[in-house]
Amino acid sequence: MQYQEALxxxxxxxxxxxxxxxxxxxxxxxxxxxxxxxxxxxxxNYPCIHIAGTNGKGSVSxxxxxxxxxxxxxxxxYTSPHYRDFRERIKIDKNLLDKSSVKEFVSKFKAYQVSxxxxxxxxxxxxxxxxxxxxxxxxxxxxxxxxxxxxTLDSTNIVLPIISVxxxxxxxxxxxxxxxxxxxxxxxxxxxxxDIPVIIGEYQKEVQAVFEKKxxxxxxxxAYANEIITTKNSISTQSTKNKxxxxxxxxxxxxxxxxxxxxxxxxxxxxxxxxxxxxxxAQKSSFTLSLDYPKIERKFKAELKKWHYLGRMQWIxxxxxxxxxxxxxxxxxxxxxxxxxxYKYDQLHIIIGFVNDKELDTVLGFFPKEAxxxxxxxxxxxxxxxxxxxxxCEEYYLEGKSYASSRHALAAAKRRAHKNDLICxxxxxxxxxxxx
Numbered sequence: 001m002q003y004q005e006a007l008x009x010x011x012x013x014x015x016x017x018x019x020x021x022x023x024x025x026x027x028x029x030x031x032x033x034x035x036x037x038x039x040x041x042x043x044x045n046y047p048c049i050h051i052a053g054t055n056g057k058g059s060v061s062x063x064x065x066x067x068x069x070x071x072x073x074x075x076x077x078y079t080s081p082h083y084r085d086f087r088e089r090i091k092i093d094k095n096l097l098d099k100s101s102v103k104e105f106v107s108k109f110k111a112y113q114v115s116x117x118x119x120x121x122x123x124x125x126x127x128x129x130x131x132x133x134x135x136x137x138x139x140x141x142x143x144x145x146x147x148x149x150x151x152t153l154d155s156t157n158i159v160l161p162i163i164s165v166x167x168x169x170x171x172x173x174x175x176x177x178x179x180x181x182x183x184x185x186x187x188x189x190x191x192x193x194x195d196i197p198v199i200i201g202e203y204q205k206e207v208q209a210v211f212e213k214k215x216x217x218x219x220x221x222x223a224y225a226n227e228i229i230t231t232k233n234s235i236s237t238q239s240t241k242n243k244x245x246x247x248x249x250x251x252x253x254x255x256x257x258x259x260x261x262x263x264x265x266x267x268x269x270x271x272x273x274x275x276x277x278x279x280x281x282a283q284k285s286s287f288t289l290s291l292d293y294p295k296i297e298r299k300f301k302a303e304l305k306k307w308h309y310l311g312r313m314q315w316i317x318x319x320x321x322x323x324x325x326x327x328x329x330x331x332x333x334x335x336x337x338x339x340x341x342x343y344k345y346d347q348l349h350i351i352i353g354f355v356n357d358k359e360l361d362t363v364l365g366f367f368p369k370e371a372x373x374x375x376x377x378x379x380x381x382x383x384x385x386x387x388x389x390x391x392x393c394e395e396y397y398l399e400g401k402s403y404a405s406s407r408h409a410l411a412a413a414k415r416r417a418h419k420n421d422l423i424c425x426x427x428x429x430x431x432x433x434x435x436x
Contacts, residue, residue: 001103001106001107002103003099003102003103005103006102006103006106006107007086007102009106009110010086010106010123010126010127011123014120014121014122014123014126028153029153029155029157029158031119031121031122031125031155032121032125032128032129032155032158033158034119034121035121035125035126035129036129036132036158038112039129039132039133042132042133042135042136042137043132043135043136043158043159044160045136046076046135046136046140046141046142046143047141047142047143047161047162047285047286047287048142048143048144048145048159048160048161048162049064049142049143049144049145049161049162049163049164049165049274049278050145050147050156050157050159050161050163050164050165050191051064051144051145051146051147051164051165051166051167052146052147052150052151052154052164052165052166052167052188052190052191053165053166053167053168053169053188053201054167054168054169054170054184054188054329054331054332055167055168055170055263055327055329055331055332055335056167056168056201056263056266056267056270057146057147057165057167058079058146058312058326059263059264059267059312060165060167060201060267060270060271060274061077061079061144061145061146062077062079062304062307062309063267063268063271063300063304064144064271064274064275065077065091065144065307066300066303066304066306066307067271067272067275067291067296067300067303068142068144068275068289069093069094069303069306069307070295070296070299070300070303071289071290071291071292071295073141073142074092074093074138074139074140074141074142075092075093075140075141075142075143075144076090076091076092076131076134076135076138076140076142076143076144077090077091077092077143077144077307078090078091078128078131078135078143078144078145078146078156079091079146080124080127080146080148081429081430081433082433083310083311083429083432083433083436084310084433084436086102087099087102088308088310089127089131090127090130090131090134091307091308092134092135092138092140093138093140094306094307094308096308097130097134101134101137102130105130105133105134109126122155124148124155125155128155128156131145142287145159145161147188147191150187150188150190151166151187151188151189151190151191152186152187152189152190152191153190154190154191157190157191160193160196161191161193161196162196162278162285162287163196163197163198163199163274163277163278163281163285164191164192164193164196164197164198164199164220165198165199165201165270165274166188166189166191166192166198166199166200166201166211167201167202167267167270168201168202168204168266168331169181169184169185169188169204169206169207169331170184170329170330170331170332181204181206181207182206182207182209182210184207185206185207185210185211186210186214189210189211189214192211192214192215192218192220193218193220194218194219194220195218195219195220196218196220197220197221197222197223197277197281197284198211198215198220198221198222198223199222199223199224199225199228199270199273199274199277200222200223200224200225201224201225201266201267201269201270201273202224202225202266202270203224203226223273223277225266225269225270225272225273225274226269226273227249227273228248228249228272228273228276228277229246229247229248229249229269229272229273229276230246230247230249231244231245231246231247231265231269232244232245232247243256243257243258244256244257244258244259244265244268246268246269246272248272248276248293253291253293254293255272255293255294255296255297255300256297257296257297257300257301258301260313260339261313261335261336261338261339262335262338262339263332263335264313275289275291276291279291310436311324311325311326311429311432311433311436312325312326313325313336313339314436316435316436317414317423319419320414320417320418320419320421320422320423321345321421321422321423322410322414322423322424322425323422323423323424323425324424324425324426324432324435324436325424325425325426325432326426326428326429326432327426327427328354328355328358328363328426328427328428328429329362329363330362330363330366333363333366333367333426333427334366336424336426337366337367337368340368340422340424341368343422344420345420345421345422346418346420346421347372347417347418347421347422348368348370348371348372348421348422348424349371349372349374349413349416349417349421349422349423349424350367350368350371350372350373350374350400350423350424350425350426351374351376351406351409351410351413351423351424351425351426351431351435352367352373352374352375352376352389352393352426352427352431353375353376353377353378353383353384353386353389353406353427353428353430353431354383354384354389354427354428355378355380355382355383355384355428355430356382356383356384356385356388357382358384360389360392363427364392364393364395364396364398365396367393367396367398369396369397369398371398372399372400372413372416373393373398373399373400373401374400374401374403374409374410374412374413375389375390375393375400375401375402375403375409376402376403376405376406376408376409376431377389378406378428378430378431378433378434379405379430379434380430382430383428383430386402386403387402389402390402405434406425406431406434406435407434407435410423410425410435
């Protein structure tokens with residue numbers, strides 16, 4: 001089998017949420033359980049940190065992988081979706097999973113399916129199983145595992161982690177997760193396991209009771225990140241001199257790291273709180289860790305780049321200034337435009353696209369009216385048509401023009417932009433993926 005054949009099989013023959021949306025979702029764990037039984041349950045052979053949440057779980061996952069890697073651990077990292085390369089989903093020791101392993105796994109599964117012709121797992125189920133298998137084959141020391149959409153019935157939710165992490169809750173994918181924050185929180189809280197500690201990245205009064213009730217029922221120790229790690233110094237988006245200092249509560253340990261925006265600070269705080277909890281509960285998890293704060297301060301940013309960290313507050317050009325971000329829901333867009341409002345520019349250009357199941361009324365109010373808009377549809381079946389998007393934006397007084405592709409829109413924005421203008425690409429992971 002050639003590598004492209006393996007990819008074609010994954011993309012074209014299996015139900016895939018990225019292209020099909022909710023049609024590809026299966027609200028039970030039977031398929032992933034069958035896949036893991038067939039593989040010998042590789043997910044039971046290494047410690048795992050399990051991460052759910054609406055926003056920030058990809059960032060927290062990469063932050064955790066970076067810090068653990070610089071401490072000498074061989075780390076397996078599973079995140080989704082990918083931007084440019086399928087193998088971004090499965091990383092081992094800073095490297096994308098090799099093509100030979102992808103081919104080997106798909107070949108193994110196709111052979112298995114010959115004797116199980118009625119077994120048809122989804123794209124996500126199969127890639128999660130591939131990750132579990134690869135992490136076992138390559139003998140990682142620890143796995144960072146990001147959920148897909150939810151928690152309770154997410155395919156990743158068959159692991160018994162050493163710690164669970166829930167970053168925050170915002171309105172997103174309401175048609176499957178729920179139409180209120182407590183409903184969504186209940187779904188995400190499904191990753192909380194009996195007697196396994198849980199870190200909540202952001203205190204939110206609306207969902208506090210949901211998390212604390214689930215933790216009590218599981219006799220799991222629950223802590224909020226800001227109860228463990230405190231922060232000092234405000235962020236200046238215009239200055240590279242201003243760093244945020246993260247203090248370990250109750251000790252003199254601290255680390256200072258430069259971030260551009262507040263949500264990056266919260267994500268780093270969550271990651272650091274998670275590792276601090278592991279460090280102080282080694283007797284329960286049998287995973288030993290001794291954090292070197294000076295090393296984190298010196299090497300974190302450089303280490304993060306090695307993990308192929310794409311699509312989140314990523315500057316892709318300095319002249320003209322172009323920033324891309326995968327923010328696509330209420331919480332993410334609120335934080336992104338908080339950064340934009342503090343940034344100095346003459347004219348703002350925004351390339352915008354969404355998937356067709358996005359509830360636009362929950363997000364369009366965050367977009368600034370003074371910007372010039374470039375409406376696009378990503379090259380996936382789930383993309384919202386530009387005619388619908390443009391019509392909806394008119395109701396919010398967001399004026400612009402539709403373009404045939406994300407790259408055409410970016411080229412047009414670059415032609416129009418002057419030296420002190422700012423170009424943003426936002427609204428859909430799939431639009432961002434077409435320009436990074």
